[in-house]
Amino acid sequence: MRERYAGFDFGSYETKICGRNQEIFHEKTMLVIEEESGRPVCFGNQAYEYYEKSPEGYQLILPVQEGKIYDLSALKIFAALLAQQYRIGRKTNVYLAVPGQISQIEQRAYEEIFQETKVKKEHVMLSRRPLAEAAGAGLPMKEPYARAIADIGSQTMEISVLASEGIIAGRMFGMGSRWLDDMIALQVKKRSQIQIGGRSSERLKLEWAKEKKMQLIKGLDLAAGLPIEARIQVSWIGELFEEFFGMVADSIKELIEKLPAAAAADLIEHGICLTGGGAGLSGIAAYLEKELLIPVWNGGTERDTAILGIRQWITKDREN
Ligand SMILES: Nc1ncnc2c1ncn2[C@@H]1O[C@H](COP(=O)(O)OP(=O)(O)OP(=O)(O)O)[C@@H](O)[C@H]1O
Numbered sequence: 001m002r003e004r005y006a007g008f009d010f011g012s013y014e015t016k017i018c019g020r021n022q023e024i025f026h027e028k029t030m031l032v033i034e035e036e037s038g039r040p041v042c043f044g045n046q047a048y049e050y051y052e053k054s055p056e057g058y059q060l061i062l063p064v065q066e067g068k069i070y071d072l073s074a075l076k077i078f079a080a081l082l083a084q085q086y087r088i089g090r091k092t093n094v095y096l097a098v099p100g101q102i103s104q105i106e107q108r109a110y111e112e113i114f115q116e117t118k119v120k121k122e123h124v125m126l127s128r129r130p131l132a133e134a135a136g137a138g139l140p141m142k143e144p145y146a147r148a149i150a151d152i153g154s155q156t157m158e159i160s161v162l163a164s165e166g167i168i169a170g171r172m173f174g175m176g177s178r179w180l181d182d183m184i185a186l187q188v189k190k191r192s193q194i195q196i197g198g199r200s201s202e203r204l205k206l207e208w209a210k211e212k213k214m215q216l217i218k219g220l221d222l223a224a225g226l227p228i229e230a231r232i233q234v235s236w237i238g239e240l241f242e243e244f245f246g247m248v249a250d251s252i253k254e255l256i257e258k259l260p261a262a263a264a265a266d267l268i269e270h271g272i273c274l275t276g277g278g279a280g281l282s283g284i285a286a287y288l289e290k291e292l293l294i295p296v297w298n299g300g301t302e303r304d305t306a307i308l309g310i311r312q313w314i315t316k317d318r319e320n
Pocket residue numbers: 010011012013014015066067068152153154155156157176177178202206209275276277278279280281282302303
């Protein structure tokens with residue numbers, strides 16, 4: 001029988017899946033359990049419906065946080081439910097994206113994620129996410145020149161410098177594009193006395209990134225204590241974007257400063273490729289290029305770069 005392959009990239013916000021037939025799927029990395037029995041109620045995109053409004057007796061769990069495994073038992077249940085839904089069973093080789101820098105303990109935890117599925121432990125291959133991203137973004141990796149990848153996720157930013165098919169330096173920062181959601185909610189509360197939820201503030205961020213105009217919001221009117229629907233002016237979101245871009249620039253500078261001079265010099269020509277959902281924030285590449293004085297570009301596949309790289313490896317392995 002022909003061997004089967006699948007790929008997973010468990011993000012703090014969303015899990016990217018390369019299914020049996022190499023299609024790409026997305027499921028929110030969320031699980032709802034019934035508190036008393038511990039029984040899973042739903043998971044993934046369906047669980048997102050419970051976000052910030054779980055009824056009593058139900059608990060919404062985010063098993064991956066700040067880019068790391070936060071609740072391994074919940075993640076095992078989540079992986080088992082995914083394996084069932086996407087029909088990933090015995091004899092499947094699973095490629096699993098892991099951070100570029102992980103400790104041995106973290107590595108063991110990653111190896112255990114599929115324990116409650118039919119996938120055998122020896123069939124789980126840990127794939128360094130920055131290398132998968134380099135493949136997904138089509139960077140010429142065999143060359144001995146240093147080039148950087150900045151993966152701007154939801155709660156994490158991982159910046160890696162790669163050369164000759166390896167990682168020569170890297171660092172994870174506990175900050176991602178969710179910071180903007182939180183700041184937007186705070187500003188709406190301050191300016192309009194309206195409390196909005198995380199899903200609404202994320203929508204404002206995404207719409208601002210696309211359209212830059214006044215937005216209709218739904219939330220709680222704090223003065224009247226009643227639900228409200230209002231059209232608000234959100235041009236101030238532009239300033240929050242700039243503040244966020246500034247923090248991204250500072251993190252990248254922090255890593256560059258510690259690089260050997262020869263690797264830093266390579267970046268002048270080979271630059272930084274942006275990946276992760278945050279790469280889709282309009283204006284980010286231009287801002288960083290101006291601040292860092294090196295070429296910066298959006299890799300074009302954003303949140304899917306790592307899983308697309310994994311899919312390329314799978315395609316190669318299937319052919320061999
Ligand atoms: N087109 C877009 N423009 C701007 N932001 C986006 C876009 N698409 C998704 N995002 C944001 O990107 C984040 C999700 O990105 P991604 O899937 O890379 O994160 P993750 O891998 O789940 O998290 P982490 O890497 O921190 O573990 C969310 O905060 C989402 O709001």
